[in-house]
Amino acid sequence: MRQLIIIGSGPAGYTAAIYAARGGLNPLLIMSSVEAGGELMNTTDVENYPGFPEGVMGPDLMEKFRQQAERFGTEMVADDVVKLELEGDVKTVTVGNGDVHEALSVIFATGSAYRKLGVEGEERLSGYGISWCATCDGFFFRGKTIAVVGGGDSAMEEATFLTKFAEKVYLIHRSEELRASKAMQDRAKADPKIEFLFNKTVKEVYGAEQVTGLSLVDTIDGSESVLDVSGLFVAIGADPRTHLVHGQLDLTSAGTIAVEGRSSRTSLAGVFAAGDVIDPTYRQAVTAAGSGTVAALDAEHFLSSLPAALREQAAAPAEEVVPA
Ligand SMILES: Cc1cc2nc3c(=O)[nH]c(=O)nc-3n(C[C@H](O)[C@H](O)[C@H](O)COP(=O)(O)OP(=O)(O)OC[C@H]3O[C@@H](n4cnc5c(N)ncnc54)[C@H](O)[C@@H]3O)c2cc1C
Incomplete structure (x- = not known):
């Protein structure tokens, strides 16, 4: 049995691993088989991560995170967690190949998946003019004409934020009814750089190496048109990856895992x-x-408060896997 298992290999999981490993907790990090490295593996230039004045490619940054976690002794399993049992003193974590890992504490850092449009060109041009994050990428669109898709608060906020950089921002929505609050709508509608395109959906994103335009379909009469833009921001929501803990951990109304104040403590002791x-x-x-x-500091504090007899059960790594 381990003292700590960390689930997820994005910036949160790897950083927790660096701290926990340096703190002598000998953590096991379950990094996912296909999506190791997290969301930044899907992007190109990251210009806002401190310490990289020239910017850094997303996958290169995550490789550095991984190496730093490994340097201090984090062990890693390239598999997906398929089942979690989090109640009680000993938590069990089952991975895809059937192995069951046990630990006294767990850090859950599985991230959140931005919703995709699911249209032609989206996958290929992701990071090449298509973005899910205005704060991250708005800077790259200085003086350009771009589009935002969505009708909620985040779409209004992203469009308004992007007018700082872009010459013009089209806001595309499939109907005339926006989910966004009235205040956010009014702000976007009052902005001379934003033009609303109602009753339209994106059918395809054009571009060989960079976005050059969009094919739009009118949701009322089915007619098609082309919109010349050099960027597309998809703002149709994100889904926190919580399905493994449904019924075990409390969630917030936004669907994220509920934590106590500024801590990482969830509704179950030993789970962060x-x-x-x-x-x-x-x-x-x-x-x-x-x-x-x-999360790593909270886990360390929790583990140090456990009875010594329980902590002693967190034995050497070789003994931990219960065979499938
Ligand atoms: C295209 C794009 C560009 C971005 N650009 C920037 C930027 O320039 N600057 C910036 O600061 N932010 C940027 N972001 C946001 C940033 O990537 C996220 O805020 C950050 O990655 C969140 O880190 P995380 O560790 O919480 O989650 P993630 O990075 O999402 O990592 C979660 C990890 O958990 C793993 N996981 C999920 N389920 C399981 C499971 N069942 N078993 C095992 N592992 C599992 C995933 O595979 C993944 O490795 C960008 C996001 C996107 C999508």
Whole structure:
């Protein structure tokens, strides 16, 4: 049995691992088989992560996170967690190949998945003109004409924020009814750089190496048109990856895992959560990393408060896997 298992290999999971490993907790990090490295693996230049004045490619940054976690002795399993049992003193974590890992504490850092449009060109041009984060990428669109898709508060906020950089922002929505609050709508509608395109959906994103335009379909008469833009921001929501803990941990009304105040403590003792899975608002690499730090320190504090007899059961790594 382990002292600590960390689930997720984004900025939150790796940072928790760096702190926990340096703190002598000998953590096991379950990093996912196909999506190791988290959301930043899907992007190109990251210009707002401190310490990289020239910017850094997302996958390169995550490789550095991984190496730093490994340097202090974090062990890693490249598999997906498929089942969790979090009640009681000993938590069990089952991975895809059937192995069951046990620990006295768990940090859950599975991130949040931005919703995609699911249209032609989206996958290929992700990071090449298509973005899910105005704070991260708005800067790259200085003086350009771009589009935002969505009808909620975040779409209004992103469009308004993007007018700081872009020459013009089209706001595309499938109907005339916006979900956004009236105040956010009024602000966007009053902005001379924003033009609303109601009753339209995106059918395809054009571009060989960078976005050059969109194919739009009118939801009322089915007619098609082309919109010349060099960027597309998809703001149709995000889904925190919480399905493994449904019924075990309390969630917030936003669907994120509920934590106590500024801590990472969830509704179950010994279970901590960090990063985008607890954050409906900021969702940045540096905030996720900071949150991973909080979780590792909370886990360390929790473990040190356990009876010595229980902690002694957290034996050497070789004994931990219960065969499938
Ligand atoms: C295209 C794009 C560009 C971005 N650009 C920037 C930027 O420039 N600057 C910035 O600060 N932020 C940027 N962000 C936001 C940033 O990537 C996130 O805020 C950050 O990655 C969140 O970190 P996290 O560790 O909470 O989650 P993630 O990075 O989402 O990592 C979660 C991890 O958990 C793993 N996982 C999930 N389920 C399981 C499971 N069942 N078993 C095992 N592992 C599992 C995933 O595979 C993943 O490795 C960008 C996001 C996107 C999508």
